[in-house]
Structure formats: structure tokens, C-alpha cells
Amino acid sequence: MAKLHVSTTINGEPQEFLCDADQSMLDVLRGPLGLTGSKEGCGSGDCGACSITLDGRLVCSCLMLAAEAEGRQIATIEGMAGEELHPLQTKFLEMAALQCGICTPGVLMAAKSLLERNPDPTEHEVRFWLAGNLCRCTGYDKIVRAVMETAADMRGGAR
Amino acid sequence: MSTTTTTTAGDDNKWIGKRTVRPDGADKVTGRAAYAADTNMPGMIWGKVLRSPHPHARIKSINTAKAEAHPGVKAVVTAKDVVDFPIAKSVMLGIQDMRWMCRNVMAREKALFVGHPVAAVAATSEKIAAEACKLIEVEYEVLPFVIDVEEAMKPDAPVLHDHITFEGKPSNIAGKLEHKLGDVGEGFAKADVIIERSFRTQPVHQGYIEPHACLVSVSDGKATIWSSSQGQFMVRAMCAYLTGIPQNDIRAIPAEIGGGFGGKTIVYLEPVATLLAKKSGRPVKMAMTRTEVFHASGPTSGSYSKVKLGATKDGKIVAGEGTYCLQAGALPGSPIRGAAGCAFAPYDIPNVHSVGYDVVSNRSKVAAYRAPGAPIGAYAVECVMDELAEALKMDPLQLRLKNAAKQGTKAAHGPTFPRIGFVETIEEAIAHPHYKTPLAKPKNGVLHGRGVASGFWFNAGGESSAQVNVNEDGTVVVITGHPDIGGSRASTANIVAEVLGIDYRKVSVLIGDTSVIGFSNLTGGSRVTYASAMVVTQSTENVIGQLKARAAKIWKIDPEAVIWENGEARPAGDNAGKFEPMTLGQLAAQANATGGPIGAGTQLNTTGAEGGFATHVCDVEVDPELGIVRVLRYTSFQDVGRAIHPGYVEGQMQGGAAQGIGWALSEEYIYDKNGKLDNPSFLDYRMPVTSDLPMLDTVIIEVPNPKHPQGVRGVGEVPLVPPLAAVSNAIHNALGQRFYSLPMSPPKVLAALESKTAKAA
Numbered sequence: 001m002a003k004l005h006v007s008t009t010i011n012g013e014p015q016e017f018l019c020d021a022d023q024s025m026l027d028v029l030r031g032p033l034g035l036t037g038s039k040e041g042c043g044s045g046d047c048g049a050c051s052i053t054l055d056g057r058l059v060c061s062c063l064m065l066a067a068e069a070e071g072r073q074i075a076t077i078e079g080m081a082g083e084e085l086h087p088l089q090t091k092f093l094e095m096a097a098l099q100c101g102i103c104t105p106g107v108l109m110a111a112k113s114l115l116e117r118n119p120d121p122t123e124h125e126v127r128f129w130l131a132g133n134l135c136r137c138t139g140y141d142k143i144v145r146a147v148m149e150t151a152a153d154m155r156g157g158a159r
Numbered sequence: 160m161s162t163t164t165t166t167t168a169g170d171d172n173k174w175i176g177k178r179t180v181r182p183d184g185a186d187k188v189t190g191r192a193a194y195a196a197d198t199n200m201p202g203m204i205w206g207k208v209l210r211s212p213h214p215h216a217r218i219k220s221i222n223t224a225k226a227e228a229h230p231g232v233k234a235v236v237t238a239k240d241v242v243d244f245p246i247a248k249s250v251m252l253g254i255q256d257m258r259w260m261c262r263n264v265m266a267r268e269k270a271l272f273v274g275h276p277v278a279a280v281a282a283t284s285e286k287i288a289a290e291a292c293k294l295i296e297v298e299y300e301v302l303p304f305v306i307d308v309e310e311a312m313k314p315d316a317p318v319l320h321d322h323i324t325f326e327g328k329p330s331n332i333a334g335k336l337e338h339k340l341g342d343v344g345e346g347f348a349k350a351d352v353i354i355e356r357s358f359r360t361q362p363v364h365q366g367y368i369e370p371h372a373c374l375v376s377v378s379d380g381k382a383t384i385w386s387s388s389q390g391q392f393m394v395r396a397m398c399a400y401l402t403g404i405p406q407n408d409i410r411a412i413p414a415e416i417g418g419g420f421g422g423k424t425i426v427y428l429e430p431v432a433t434l435l436a437k438k439s440g441r442p443v444k445m446a447m448t449r450t451e452v453f454h455a456s457g458p459t460s461g462s463y464s465k466v467k468l469g470a471t472k473d474g475k476i477v478a479g480e481g482t483y484c485l486q487a488g489a490l491p492g493s494p495i496r497g498a499a500g501c502a503f504a505p506y507d508i509p510n511v512h513s514v515g516y517d518v519v520s521n522r523s524k525v526a527a528y529r530a531p532g533a534p535i536g537a538y539a540v541e542c543v544m545d546e547l548a549e550a551l552k553m554d555p556l557q558l559r560l561k562n563a564a565k566q567g568t569k570a571a572h573g574p575t576f577p578r579i580g581f582v583e584t585i586e587e588a589i590a591h592p593h594y595k596t597p598l599a600k601p602k603n604g605v606l607h608g609r610g611v612a613s614g615f616w617f618n619a620g621g622e623s624s625a626q627v628n629v630n631e632d633g634t635v636v637v638i639t640g641h642p643d644i645g646g647s648r649a650s651t652a653n654i655v656a657e658v659l660g661i662d663y664r665k666v667s668v669l670i671g672d673t674s675v676i677g678f679s680n681l682t683g684g685s686r687v688t689y690a691s692a693m694v695v696t697q698s699t700e701n702v703i704g705q706l707k708a709r710a711a712k713i714w715k716i717d718p719e720a721v722i723w724e725n726g727e728a729r730p731a732g733d734n735a736g737k738f739e740p741m742t743l744g745q746l747a748a749q750a751n752a753t754g755g756p757i758g759a760g761t762q763l764n765t766t767g768a769e770g771g772f773a774t775h776v777c778d779v780e781v782d783p784e785l786g787i788v789r790v791l792r793y794t795s796f797q798d799v800g801r802a803i804h805p806g807y808v809e810g811q812m813q814g815g816a817a818q819g820i821g822w823a824l825s826e827e828y829i830y831d832k833n834g835k836l837d838n839p840s841f842l843d844y845r846m847p848v849t850s851d852l853p854m855l856d857t858v859i860i861e862v863p864n865p866k867h868p869q870g871v872r873g874v875g876e877v878p879l880v881p882p883l884a885a886v887s888n889a890i891h892n893a894l895g896q897r898f899y900s901l902p903m904s905p906p907k908v909l910a911a912l913e914s915k916t917a918k919a920a
Contacts, residue, residue, distance in 0.1 A: 030196075030197075035190070036190070036193070036194075036196075036197035037189065037190015037191065038190070039194070039196075039368070039369065039417070040196065040370070040446075041368040041369065041370070041417075041449065041841075042449040042840065042841050043448060043449060044449065044840055044841070044842065046449075046840060046841035046842045047368055047449075047841050049368055076190070077189065077190035078189070078190050078191075080189065080190075081188075081189050085185065085188065085189070089185075089188040089189065092188050093180045093181065093184040093185070093188060094178070094180065095178075095806065096178065096181075096646060096649075096804075096806030096807050096809070096810055098184075098187055098188070099418075099644070099645035099646055099807070099810050099811075099814065100367070100368075100369070100415075100416060100417050100418040100419075100644055100645060101183075101187035101188075101192055101415065101417070102194060102367075102368045102369040102415075102417025102418060103368050103417075104187055104188055105188075105190045108188060123854075126849070127849045127850040127852075128849075128850045130848075130849040130850075131848045131849045131850040131851075132848075133848075133849070134366075134368055134841060134846060134848060135368070135849075136365075136366045136367055136368055136418050136420070136814070136817075136818070136846065137418055137645060137810065137814045138810055138813060138814050138817075139810075139813035139814045139815075139816055139817030139818075139847075139852060139855045140817065140847075140849045140852055141809075141813045141852075141854050141855045142806070142809070142810060142813070143849070144849065144854070145854075
């Protein structure tokens with residue numbers, strides 16, 4: 001079967017690619033587009049290591065067909081930092097909220113998405129929002145603390 | 160929200176003990192860090208493995224003709240292509256036996272578990288490789304199988320390996336290990352209270368989020384391997400054994416590793432990809448799916464064990480006896496040393512008999528998992544300790560304190576302990592607000608309980624190499640040979656910066672591949688910070704010697720008359736002459752004029768790691784309606800010797816506790832009646848997620864290891880040793896009912912509560 005032609009926007013830049021009808025967004029990101037920051041931990045939407053946003057909504061890119069990107073806005077971990085790191089990225093480093101780092105891109109994408117919706121989350125809200133992102137190294141303690149501290153910093157900065 | 164506390168022994172350091180930003184940090188938060196599956200090569204093709212659908216079957220023939228003829232297929236390999244090591248003769252590489260390893264990476268005479276590799280294909284796409292796997296015709300003679308350890312030990316059990324005998328008969332018991340101290344018969348005779356219980360645990364997977372992956376190129380007979388492993392030198396050596404390519408023709412490059420916990424201390428894909436690359440002449444990439452990871456890598460053993468403890472009525476333990484039967488999976492090599500060796504080690508018990516049995520059965524071969532075997536050993540002993548405390552009407556921590564091993568205690572597994580910090584972990588736990596805070600009263604039928612447990616791990620030294628180079632601009636590059644699995648680069652940077660007296664940001668830490676750094680043993684066993692600190696310190700001290708000599712040359716004075724202080728060379732005193740101090744940068748700039756590049760390497764077989772101890776306190780709530788156990792509060796107390804980077808030390812403690820909570824409450828391998836793993840996904844294999852856990856508090860205790868330049872003891876393994884029993888004891892405290900089998904998942908808790916209710920009615 002002929003490949004599908006897809007026009008989309010990734011991290012603010014126009015992007016075109018060809019894909020098979022059954023190919024996942026994660027496959028296309030990691031393969032032809034060379035955006036390997038999104039990781040494949042399970043391929044079944046259970047680990048969240050491939051988290052991206054699609055028109056601002058957090059999704060597992062392994063569960064999304066690449067063809068669905070047509071005309072949409074995609075954001076990946078590669079677009080998270082501007083000239084400087086995003087405050088979440090800085091805080092994760094300061095607080096040692098990562099060990100091996102394989103889940104980190106997905107966790108950061110999810111955490112950013114949370115703070116965009118809820119700038120003042122409780123610990124409970126952080127834990128349930130991030131429940132779709134498996135981390136086997138940290139026990140989540142430092143991740144949850146880093147997200148909450150970043151939220152506090154960002155609220156402070158906005159005042 | 161509760162807080163994390165740190166006690167610090169002395170604080171005159173500038174970088175050691177500080178929470179610096181890891182050198183590889185920015186790459187890891189921006190998605191730039193290259194893990195094993197992130198690298199591609201021009202002309203690269205894809206490898207896929209054909210796996211056995213049977214738990215036990217003789218392989219009568221394999222016909223690969225149709226697969227080879229399939230368009231796009233470039234190579235097919237089977238066991239014929241892997242170097243054969245006859246099954247009856249041991250070929251050891253460290254603790255791994257190559258006759259098992261060659262059969263684990265590719266089934267030879269028999270397929271021994273569902274998921275056992277039988278053949279592999281390399282093709283121009285993953286899809287074509289997978290299609291071609293289906294075209295391979297394997298003729299199996301299906302054999303009876305056995306999954307569970309107790310079944311496998313029965314005399315009429317199907318035998319996996321005909322050459323293995325136990326007590327003169329063909330058997331699945333592949334090995335036995337025994338530790339003896341004193342005379343347990345005499346010991347138990349003195350006891351006023353004796354408690355003996357049996358325990359069962361299920362295999363649990365290491366659960367690293369990054370599946371095994373590699374990329375291999377073979378050109379002119381020389382192989383380059385990029386892979387995710389806990390040791391590039393292990394990858395090189397095993398691939399050399401299994402492919403026949405000599406070590407000098409293999410370059411193993413460590414990719415960033417996405418978690419291992421012991422599970423990446425052996426090879427699965429690398430030798431297969433190497434053979435496919437050699438045969439096809441194309442670079443070959445292979446990556447396991449999560450299902451393959453569950454079916455065919457890891458896990459750690461399931462177990463059946465029996466433990467007996469005897470104490471006098473004043474609470475002195477006089478004898479301990481343990482039998483640990485561990486599943487090895489299809490090929491021998493379960494961690495009986497960790498189970499039988501660590502189980503009683505926290506206690507000063509004069510009479511101990513601890514036995515481990517290594518039992519094969521038709522499930523995937525186990526791999527190391529964080530303090531291999533020790534959590535299984537401690538689970539049984541620490542649960543019996545809890546019952547012993549109850550019977551003696553003693554506080555469970557006081558019972559542990561009364562019997563705690565200390566300097567001079569002879570352990571059953573051999574050593575007499577030097578200065579250790581076990582007592583301190585118990586004392587800190589007793590004094591901690593967590594232990595003093597009363598439990599909440601039952602509310603809406605939900606019950607609360609508190610449990611404690613302790614644990615021990617041997618720790619490890621071994622071979623490490625490091626090179627420290629001073630750059631022309633006065634910055635420093637450090638190369639070590641250990642994959643950084645959880646922030647070890649940060650510890651290395653702290654140490655070099657401290658010793659040299661420069662800012663840690665001027666120190667880059669790189670992980671060398673097998674062609675650029677000397678042999679370094681695995682990242683594992685809680686050895687990396689310990690051992691690399693030793694070689695890095697020695698190299699840095701050598702560099703300082705060179706820097707002093709260069710200053711002496713410039714000043715035309717005796718090198719002995721130069722000291723190194725705060726990153727500068729200075730004359731030792733006025734008698735040495737009056738010279739302005741020279742910084743590292745100034746000396747580096749003049750290096751060529753004063754004798755050439757400045758740098759030093761060190762290679763050591765490090766010793767003196769000594770053991771590590773921890774005590775954990777766990778609060779749970781149990782909902783008797785739903786059978787759900789939730790951990791509400793958890794505090795780990797651990798003697799780490801010296802925390803080089805407290806953030807990553809706490810991280811190890813928290814991560815281990817979380818894995819232990821999963822092992823205790825929700826994780827297990829479940830097999831169907833056909834001998835096939837029934838839950839090979841993160842959906843059905845239930846690891847703790849964020850919403851399952853509370854904050855995991857840590858108390859770092861620093862009793863410096865006198866045999867280490869910075870006082871380091873290993874950290875990473877011990878945190879997984881106490882949790883199984885700490886959670887179990889907390890559930891008993893809540894319900895008044897004991898569980899002797901893991902996981903204590905909702906269906907099991909409900910069943911136990913219902914049978915209790917039925918009995919009462």
C-alpha cells in the first residue's frame with residue numbers, strides 16, 4: 001500500500017512526512033523524523049515514556065496513528081526548552097528527580113501539561129496526573145516534589 | 160507532606176556531600192541523551208527473534224529456507240551459528256557460565272521456556288523480519304513441563320537437564336549452598352521460644368522502562384556494538400565467547416542505560432545481532448518489545464523458604480535455621496548466595512545453618528535483581544523476627560537492637576564484621592518521629608498498621624579503571640568504565656572537584672567504551688561509586704603530583720617544596736621561596752613547556768567494600784472490604800558510609816523501597832495452565848505508579864567505611880532488602896493476621912480475611 005503523506009506542525013515548525021497507515025506517531029517521531037527523545041517503554045500506552053501533546057492534549061504517541069497528525073500541532077520533549085531550560089527541567093536536575101532518565105522526557109511532558117491546566121496542584125493531584133508515567137528508579141518522591149516546587153516557583157514568578 | 164532528612168558526618172567539604180547538577184543532566188531532560196534504541200546507521204537493517212511457543216520441547220529440526228528466500232531478508236541465524244559449549248562442562252566468565260549463556264541466547268537441544276529464542280532474522284524492515292520469523296519451520300517434540308519451584312523439586316517432576324543430578328539421581332536441583340556457624344541443634348536446645356514458618360514469593364521483574372536494545376556493525380571482521388547494558392566489558396567478553404570473535408576485534412560502546420537493576424548484567428540480543436550483522440554484512444538493530452522483555456529477560460527468582468529462629472526469654476537469639484529454594488528458571492544460576500548468605504547477617508547469632516537450593520524449571524532464566532536473593536532471604540527472617548518479638552512481648556526494633564551485628568560479629572557467610580553502622584540504623588529508627596507517631600484509629604472499617612524490618616547486602620569492590628586528564632584550558636575530563644545508571648557521573652565529578660579543589664562544573668565525566676578505558680567490571684552490586692571513587696581519587700592525586708612538579712619546575716624549586724591547596728600550587732612555606740600561587744589553569748596553559756600533557760590513569764581490583772545495612776519502618780492502611788493495602792508512610796534508615804551526592808543516595812533508597820513495595824503488594828509472574836506467562840505487560844504486571852505511593856522518607860546515616868578514601872559504602876542494593884517484610888509486618892499489625900506468601904494483592908488479602916470470617920462464624 002502506498003504511504004500516506006502527512007503535513008503537521010511539530011514543536012512549532014511545519015513538518016511533512018510519509019508513513020504507513022498502521023504506523024504509530026512514536027515510530028515516525030523516532031524513525032524518519034529523528035526525534036528520539038520520546039521513548040518506547042511498552043508500545044501499549046502503559047508507561048508514558050512516549051508522552052507528547054497533540055493540540056495541547058497529553059497523549060501516548062505509541063497509541064496515536066501517525067496519520068492522525070495531519071493538520072495538528074504536536075509538541076515533544078525536544079521542543080520543551082527554549083533558549084533556556086524549562087523551569088521543570090531545571091528543577092528536575094537540581095532535585096535529582098531522575099536517575100536513568102529514560103522516563104524523564106515523558107514525565108516532563110506530562111508535568112508541563114499538568115501545570116498548564118493547574119498551576120497549583122496538590123500532591124494528590126500531581127500523583128494522579130502522573131500515574132500514567134512509570135518510573136522504576138526514583139519511587140516518584142523527588143519527581144512529585146520537583147513538580148510541586150516548580151509550580152510554586154512559577155506561581156511566584158507570575159505575581 | 161513529610162520531609163526527607165539527612166545527617167551528615169562532618170561538613171568541611173566543598174563538593175562531596177553536595178547536591179550538584181549531574182554532568183549528563185541537560186541531555187537527559189531535553190531528550191538528547193542517546194539510549195540504545197536511539198542510534199541508527201546508514202544501511203542498517205532490523206533483527207527479530209523467533210521464540211518458542213512451548214515451555215519444554217526438544218528441537219528436532221529447524222528449516223530456515225523459506226525465511227531466507229523471503230524478499231528483504233538478509234540473514235538468518237540459529238544455535239548452529241552460536242559457539243557451542245558442551246552442556247556438561249562449566250565455562251565460567253565471572254559468575255556466569257557460558258554453557259548456560261549460549262543456550263539462553265539461542266535454544267540448542269531443547270526449548271526450555273515460552274519465549275526462548277529459537278532463531279533470528281535480519282531484514283530490511285522490522286515488519287519483514289517479523290514475517291520471515293513466521294516462515295521458519297521448527298519441528299518440536301513437546302515435553303512435559305514444570306513451572307513452580309516446589310513441583311520442580313519433586314522426584315517425579317519432568318527433568319530439564321539430563322546431566323544434572325542431585326544425590327545421585329537426575330534432578331532439577333542444580334546446586335546447593337550452605338553456611339554453617341556453631342551448632343544449631345545445641346542452639347535451639349537453649350531456646351525458650353522457637354518459631355518456624357514457611358514463605359513463598361513469586362518471580363518479579365526488574366522492570367526497567369527501557370527494553371533491551373542494541374545496534375551492531377561488523378566490518379572487516381571487527382564488531383562495534385552499541386547497547387544498553389550494565390557493563391560494556393561484560394558485553395564484549397560474552398559476545399566474544401558466544402560469537403568466536405576475539406575481544407580485540409570487538410568494541411563495545413555503552414549507550415545511556417534506561418534502568419537495569421541487575422537485569423542488564425548479561426546479554427540477550429547483542430551476540431545474536433553480532434552474528435546477524437556478520438552474516439548479512441549490514442549493521443543490525445534489535446530491540447525487544449515489552450512482551451519479550453517479560454517473557455525472556457530477568458526476572459528474579461520465585462521462592463519457597465522455611466526459617467526457624469530460637470531465642471531465650473530475655474530476647475537473645477540463640478539459633479537460626481533457613482532453607483531457601485530458589486527458581487533459577489530454565490538454566491542454573493539463581494541467587495542462593497544472596498538469600499542464604501544475607502538472611503541472618505544482620506544479627507549476632509551464635510548458631511546458624513542457612514541452605515540454598517538452585518532449582519531449574521521451565522521459565523525464563525533469572526537475572527540479577529538489586530541485592531540478588533537478599534530480599535527473599537530477609538523476607539522470611541524478618542517476618543519470623545516479628546513473630547518472635549510478639550511472642551517475647553518485645554518491641555520489634557528493640558529485639559533487633561539487642562541482637563544487632565556489630566564490629567567483631569562473626570557472620571555465618573564468613574566475614575567478621577569491621578566497623579558497621581547497623582545499630583545506628585535501628586537507633587535512628589527508634590528515635591525518629593515516624594516510629595513515635597501513634598497510628599490512626601480505624602475509620603470506616605479501614606485498619607492501620609506499622610511494620611519494621613532490616614536488611615543486609617554484601618556490597619562489592621572489583622575491577623575499575625579511570626583516566627583523569629587536564630585540558631589545555633584548565634578544565635578536566637574524567638573517563639571511567641562504568642555505565643551511569645543513576646547519577647554516578649555526578650558523584651565522580653564531586654570527588655574530582657573536591658580533591659583538585661576546583662569547581663565541579665569544570666569537571667566533565669564520560670563513560671569510556673572498551674577501546675578507550677581499561678577493564679571495568681559491571682555497574683552493579685552497589686560497587687560503582689565505591690570502586691570508581693577509588694580509581695578516580697588515585698588518578699586525581701597522581702595529577703596533583705604532576706601539577707606540583709610542573710610548578711616546581713617553573714619556580715626552579717624542589718617538587719617536595721610545593722603544596723596543592725584550593726586548586727592552586729603554592730610554595731610549602733617561606734623557606735621554599737616566594738612565588739605567587741599558580742592555578743590549575745595557569746599550569747595547564749604551560750603544560751607543554753613544562754613536560755607535556757597532564758593526566759593519569761589508575762586500574763585497580765578494589766577491595767574493602769564491606770557490608771551495608773538498613774532498617775525500614777512502614778505504615779499501611781488495609782481496606783477489609785476491598786482487600787487493598789496502601790502504604791501511607793515509609794521511612795528508610797541506611798548506613799551509606801559517606802553520601803558523595805545525597806540526592807542520588809536518597810534516590811537509591813527511595814527507588815529500592817518502591818520496588819520492594821511493588822514486590823510485596825502487587826507484582827508477580829502469573830503462568831497459565833500451558834506454562835505460558837499470562838501477564839507480560841505493564842498493564843497486567845502491576846508495578847507501583849505515582850498514585851500508589853506516599854513520599855518515601857530517607858534518613859542517611861554516615862558511619863564512614865575506614866577502608867575507603869571518602870568512607871563510601873555501597874548504597875543501591877540494600878534498599879530492596881527490608882521492604883517485603885516491613886510491609887508484611889505492617890499488614891499483620893493492622894489485621895492481626897499474618898501472610899506467608901507474596902504478593903499480598905487484593906484477591907489474596909480478601910480471601911484470607913474471608914476465610915478468617917468463615918472460621919469465626
